Structures are given as structure tokens and as C-alpha cells.
Amino acid sequence: MNPFDLKEALLAKHAQHVVLVHFPIALFIVGVFFDFLARRNNQLTLAAAAYYNLLVSAVSTLPVMATGRLAWQFQLESQKLKGVLLLHLVFGVVASAMIWLVWFVHFKARRSPERIVPFFCVPLELLAVTVVAITGHLGGFLSGVNGPS
Numbered sequence: 361m362n363p364f365d366l367k368e369a370l371l372a373k374h375a376q377h378v379v380l381v382h383f384p385i386a387l388f389i390v391g392v393f394f395d396f397l398a399r400r401n402n403q404l405t406l407a408a409a410a411y412y413n414l415l416v417s418a419v420s421t422l423p424v425m426a427t428g429r430l431a432w433q434f435q436l437e438s439q440k441l442k443g444v445l446l447l448h449l450v451f452g453v454v455a456s457a458m459i460w461l462v463w464f465v466h467f468k469a470r471r472s473p474e475r476i477v478p479f480f481c482v483p484l485e486l487l488a489v490t491v492v493a494i495t496g497h498l499g500g501f502l503s504g505v506n507g508p509s
Contacts (some may be wrong), residue, residue: 377427378503384424385492387417388459392485395466395477407477411466418463421456428452444501451495458488 391413398406428449432438441449462485469477 377424377431380420380424380427381496381499384417384420384456384459385496387413387420388462388492389489391417392462392489395481395485399477399482404475411463411470414459414463414466418460421459425452425456444498448495448498448502451491451498455488455491455495458484458491462488 391410394406394410394413397403398410432441432445432449436445462481465481465484466477469475469481
């Protein structure tokens with residue numbers, strides 16, 4: 361495969377998922393970090409940055425999940441999932457749902473008159489970061505980064 365051939369890169373059977381997955385992970389973790397800083401320093405600009413990072417992270421989970429589905433269909437011909445691949449799928453769906461939930465809590469807080477994100481969002485964000493990390497770790501095994509695939 362030629363690394364500079366755009367057609368080969370875009371039409372590879374699974375490459376899109378492997379590339380796209382980094383965007384929601386990074387945006388979500390940075391969004392949680394900005395939310396932590398906004399709470400600690402009571403800064404509205406950091407809270408706004410957190411909100412928009414969480415929003416883009418949530419939206420970017422949609423193409424990631426679609427390309428993951430396509431990778432399963434093309435590369436594995438939709439065979440029954442088991443083992444690490446099944447765990448990756450389950451954790452991926454849960455991680456996506458949690459990212460959307462964290463964004464929704466922030467969305468509702470921005471629409472309220474107080475504009476304060478409830479404190480229960482902190483443990484929810486930490487749990488979501490953990491689930492995202494586990495999902496990425498399992499994906500690393502599938503791609504061969506964390507060991508033999």
C-alpha cells in the first residue's frame with residue numbers, strides 16, 4: 361500500500377475507524393479537563409470550552425460507530441462477535457452513550473437560569489473517561505498496538 365495514495369487510504373476496509381476514533385476520545389478527555397478547571401477556578405470561558413469540546417466529541421462518536429460497524433461488516437463479513445471484539449463493541453456503545461449523557465447534562469445546565477453543572481456530573485465524567493479508556497485499550501489489542509491481534 362502506498363502511504364500517499366488517498367484512494368487506498370480512504371477505501372481501506374477498516375482504516376477509517378482506526379483514524380476517526382481518536383477525535384471523540386481526545387475531545388472528551390479535554391472537555392472533562394476543561395470542566396474540572398472551570399469548576400476549580402470558577403471561569404465561564406473554560407466552562408464554555410468544556411461544553412463545546414463535549415458537544416463535538418458526542419457528535420464525532422456517530423461516524424466512529426458507523427465506521428466500526430462497517431469494519432466489522434467488511435473485514436469480518438459480519439460474523440458472530442466474541443472475545444475482545446465483543447467487549448470492544450459493548451464498551452464502545454456504552455462509552456458513546458456516556459459521552460452523550462455527559463454532554464446532555466452540560467446542555468441542560470447551560471439552559472437553566474443558574475447555568476451551573478450539577479456536582480454529580482464529576483463522578484459521571486470520571487466513570488465515562490474510564491469506560492472510554494477501557495474501550496480504547498481493547499481496540500488497541502484488536503489493532504495489534506497493545507499486543508498480538
